[in-house]
Amino acid sequence: MRLFIMKLGGSAISDKSRPLSYREDWVRNLGNLLATSIKAGDKFVLIHGGGSFAHPMALAYGLSRYRDYDQLTGVSFTSAILHYLSMKLTITLASMGLPIYPLRTGSVYVINDGKPQLLIEPIHIMELLERGVIPMLYGDVVLSDEGFSIISGDDIMLDLGLRLRPTASIFLTDVPGILDANGNVIKELTRTSIISERFTRHIDVTGGLIKKIQSAVELAKYTRTYLCAIWDLGSINRILNNEEPINCTRFLPY
Ligand SMILES: Nc1ncnc2c1ncn2[C@@H]1O[C@H](COP(=O)(O)OP(=O)(O)OP(=O)(O)O)[C@@H](O)[C@H]1O
């Protein structure tokens, strides 16, 4: 069985500069590619990000650090908006014939000591795959030893990658790879090159990107790991066919 874990980043499924903007066209185009691959016998676990649905809400309630009771309605609203985005994706993809099986992340993960902890046995996910559905999780607000914390879709990629050992893992965003200071795609990224990339203009403006790269490099110890644009169907198709993509960044574990 060929298993792929794919993260539909918030930047891939929404325009992060416009609240509640859903990129249905890009999602549908990817859905077509997934449908072809599934017909050929491939299996997928999908994870999606919060994009312009969840980030503004989480920010408004300061949910990156849980302190007091007043934030609990923020937990509700953020959970609701993520659930809503997950339902939008489920409906788009299922109406194209893709049997998505959405799992609410907050019901199956907690965070302990800053690390995601899966509450269900990984065999449960394997059983869903055997039944022919496509399990889909997402970055979410989850119970943690500090109260509540946000588990990012990138963290889930790493955790499920370790447990399920897929053929390849693909992070999808709205850009064709990790970009250097000149805007060119870095074809291969290792731990050493992270340090040299750290101070580039692009990475400075998004603190989150360094963490994404660290998760991806760690994940690369266990599975072929790439970051591509959701719209670069040619490159994604090559990865699914065990070829190197034309664009995209490949992460290397050394
Ligand atoms: N040097 C860079 N290389 C690649 N992307 C960069 C770089 N600097 C900034 N970015 C931005 O980082 C974004 C991807 O990271 P971000 O965390 O915002 O998205 P995501 O993970 O898809 O969303 P979410 O966190 O909602 O799932 C891209 O939209 C891109 O514009």
Ligand SMILES: [Mg+2]
């Ligand atoms: Mg992100």
